[in-house]
Amino acid sequence: MQKQLNVSAIKDGTVIDHIPTKALFKVIQILKLEEFNNMVTFGNNLDSKAMGTKAIIKIANRYFEDEEVNKISLVAPNAKLNTIRNYEVVEKRVVQIPEQVNGIVCCFNPKCITNSENISTKFQIINNKPIEMKCYYCEKITYENEIKIK
Amino acid sequence: MSKKDLISITDFSKEEYLKIMELSREFEANPSQSLLKGKVIATLFFEPSTRTRLSFETAINRLGGKIIGFSDSNSSSVSKGETLHDTIKMVSNYADLIIMRHPLEGSARYAAEVSDVPVINAGDGANQHPSQTLLDMYSIMKTQGKLDDINLFMVGDLKYGRTVHSLLMALSQFQNPIFNFVAPPELAMPDEYKLYLSQKGIRYFEHLEFNDIINQADIIYMTRVQKERFIDPVEYEKVKNVYILKNEMLGNTKPTVKILHPLPRINEIHPDVDSNPKAYYFSQARNGVFTRMAIISHLLNLR
Numbered sequence: 355m356q357k358q359l360n361v362s363a364i365k366d367g368t369v370i371d372h373i374p375t376k377a378l379f380k381v382i383q384i385l386k387l388e389e390f391n392n393m394v395t396f397g398n399n400l401d402s403k404a405m406g407t408k409a410i411i412k413i414a415n416r417y418f419e420d421e422e423v424n425k426i427s428l429v430a431p432n433a434k435l436n437t438i439r440n441y442e443v444v445e446k447r448v449v450q451i452p453e454q455v456n457g458i459v460c461c462f463n464p465k466c467i468t469n470s471e472n473i474s475t476k477f478q479i480i481n482n483k484p485i486e487m488k489c490y491y492c493e494k495i496t497y498e499n500e501i502k503i504k
Numbered sequence: 505m506s507k508k509d510l511i512s513i514t515d516f517s518k519e520e521y522l523k524i525m526e527l528s529r530e531f532e533a534n535p536s537q538s539l540l541k542g543k544v545i546a547t548l549f550f551e552p553s554t555r556t557r558l559s560f561e562t563a564i565n566r567l568g569g570k571i572i573g574f575s576d577s578n579s580s581s582v583s584k585g586e587t588l589h590d591t592i593k594m595v596s597n598y599a600d601l602i603i604m605r606h607p608l609e610g611s612a613r614y615a616a617e618v619s620d621v622p623v624i625n626a627g628d629g630a631n632q633h634p635s636q637t638l639l640d641m642y643s644i645m646k647t648q649g650k651l652d653d654i655n656l657f658m659v660g661d662l663k664y665g666r667t668v669h670s671l672l673m674a675l676s677q678f679q680n681p682i683f684n685f686v687a688p689p690e691l692a693m694p695d696e697y698k699l700y701l702s703q704k705g706i707r708y709f710e711h712l713e714f715n716d717i718i719n720q721a722d723i724i725y726m727t728r729v730q731k732e733r734f735i736d737p738v739e740y741e742k743v744k745n746v747y748i749l750k751n752e753m754l755g756n757t758k759p760t761v762k763i764l765h766p767l768p769r770i771n772e773i774h775p776d777v778d779s780n781p782k783a784y785y786f787s788q789a790r791n792g793v794f795t796r797m798a799i800i801s802h803l804l805n806l807r
Contacts, residue, residue, distance in 0.1 A: 465629050467610040471587055491610025492631055493512065495696075 360410075361397040367414040369436040369443075370426070375399050377429040378409035380503050384425050384458055385418075392416050405432075420450070425458055427451045428485060428501055451482050459487065462500040466492040475504065508803050509616040511625045513634040513670040518677040520802070521641060525651075527798035527807055528642045528791070531566075535794065539806045540569030546599035547573035548591070549626070550582060550606040555767065555789065556626050556635075560603050563796035572599060592618045601804060604628075622803040630666055636766055637670040639795040640725070643788040644675075647762045648722055652679035655720050659686040660727035660747050660772055662693040667766045668727060672697055676706055683708040684717065688743040690734055713746050719756045724749065726765045726785075728772050751776040764788050 373381055378398050381387075387394050393414040402408035417437060426433055427449040437445040457474040468475045468491055476490035484498040509515065516524070531537070545564045549557050557575055564571050572595075574580040582591060588611060595602055596619040604615055605626040612625035612632070627633040645651055654675060658668045662685050672693075675681045683701065685693045685708060692710065701708050711717070718724070729747050734740040748771060749763065762784040765773060769785065777783050801807040 461610075463609060465607075465609045467588070467606075467608045467614050467628075470608055471589060471614070473589075473614060489610060491613045492608075492629075494609065494631075 360400055361395050361412055363441060364393070364395075364412045364414045364438055365441055367392070367412065367416055367438050368418055369438060370411045370413075370423075370430075371408070371434045371436065372402070372405065372432050373409040373411065373426075373430045374405065374432075375407050375409050377426075378411070380429040381409075381411065381426045381433070383503050384429070385423070387411070387413065390416065420447070421452070423447075424450050424452045425455070428455065428459060429503070431483075431485070451479055451485065453479055455479065455487060458504060459496065460502045460504050461489045461492060461494065462496040462502070463489065463492050463494040466494065468492075507620070507622050509623045509625075510634050510799055510803060511612045511616055511623065511628075512632045513637045513674050515634070516638075521638070521651075521674060521677065524638050524795065524798045524802060525642055525645045527801060528638075528794040529646075531794040531797040531801075532791075535566050535797075537566065537797075538568035539801055540564060540567035540804075543569045543600045543804070544598060545569050545571055545800070546595045546602045547571055547575075547626075548580075548595060548602060548604045548606075549573065549575045550577040550580075550588075550604070550611075552576045553605050553627060556605065556633075559789070559792040560624075560626060560635075560796050562793045563800060566793065567797055567800065569800075573603075588615065589618050592623075596620045601800060624799060624803065630664060632670065633666055634670060635792070635796055635799055636667055637674050638799060639788065639792040640667065640671050640764060640766070641674055642791050642795045643762070643764055643784060644723055646791065647784060648760065651675065653681070654678070655682045655684070655722045657684045657686060657718060657721045657724045658693070658727070659714070659724065659749070660729045661691045661733060662687040662727070663691040664730075664733060665727045668693075668725065669697060671725065672701070676701065676704055681706060684711060684721070685709070686711045686714060686747065688712065688729070688739070688746070690739060690743075691729065714749075714753060716756075718753070719758065721757060721761050724757075724761060724763045726763060726769075726772050728768075728770050748772055748774060749777055750774040751780055754780060754782055757782065 396411040398409040399407045433449045435447040436443045455477040477487035592615045601622050603624045609629035609631040612628040616623040765785040
């Protein structure tokens with residue numbers, strides 16, 4: 355059987371794999387990939403043994419610090435990062451949920467001041483699975499299924 | 505030295521709670537002082553609250569300070585569309601301390617971030633109202649002589665009532681409290697608080713109605729069961745008279761028991777309780793002035 359890549363390989367850069375299909379565009383938004391000049395290719399609804407279906411993003415000539423990429427753990431907690439150099443995977447990383455989340459997620463509480471004035475949100479992660487995050491301002495907890503990206 | 509704010513009850517340590525209790529006692533004994541002479545205090549009430557504002561303003565006057573501010577947002581530049589950020593930035597240039605009430609939750613924490621001078625949260629929506637908790641604690645201290653070993657009954661709306669949550673957190677810092685929660689299932693104490701107590705090894709009991717165990721109470725903390733909290737009006741009708749305290753129910757209670765209520769009361773304490781020496785809610789409101797004198801003096805390092 356001929357094996358073919360659905361999303362073509364990159365020579366150098368980063369591959370983000372095992373993204374839940376529903377989270378693909380959120381990941382793009384969190385990493386601000388729409389502002390990149392590098393080549394970005396992605397595929398969605400790909401077959402996955404572990405997940406059923408998944409999404410994948412390949413970003414040419416771009417590498418990420420942990421702090422930068424851990425932000426996507428809020429929507430893609432099982433995502434894996436492969437660093438590619440000369441078509442070879444030279445490093446594999448899993449994303450980790452950070453202790454603090456600043457400025458990415460909206461507070462679910464409609465009465466929170468952060469939804470009324472132009473304020474960067476701040477959350478403390480109080481539980482990882484499922485994610486529960488406490489707003490620094492209104493002290494209410496936003497749960498995983500309520501996470502909305504700013 | 506970094507400034508100190510009072511936004512949530514958990515911003516203060518147990519030592520600070522005890523300091524506020526001691527200062528409140530001193531101010532009650534000698535209520536007219538000039539610690540705030542030459543100081544300007546801003547009271548910014550973005551929504552009206554007569555009781556809290558008058559209590560704070562009495563405290564400032566008793567300490568000899570001057571007051572600037574507004575008592576509802578219609579009489580401020582907020583009505584012209586000014587942001588909270590800009591209002592606080594401006595006022596913190598004028599005043600030595602800001603006391604703020606605002607309808608949005610988290611507004612006080614944000615104001616404290618923006619302000620160069622200390623901020624006291626006088627209520628941010630349904631979130632926090634820490635000076636109420638400190639005056640509740642002072643009322644307990646004054647009537648029971650201690651904050652340890654208190655058997656506290658909380659009655660009514662334990663789900664949405666911010667005062668009961670804050671009081672629970674604060675009293676949990678003291679020795680051997682026992683909490684008894686009396687509420688309908690719709691308004692039961694949220695799991696997060698029960699979990700908090702379990703983790704600290706603190707005893708609590710839940711009841712659907714008043715029962716004989718009330719005889720063990722040191723403090724009965726009443727709150728209002730609001731009709732609008734119920735999805736089904738039939739459920740409200742079923743429980744609305746269950747959580748009303750009447751004088752006849754106090755017959756076998758401890759002689760030292762006191763009934764507290766953050767006020768305003770609607771019908772949850774029958775007026776026939778008012779003349780019972782166990783009723784303490786009006787004295788409790790009076791204690792608020794001394795407690796607020798203590799909070800202001802503490803945050804400004806005047807005492």
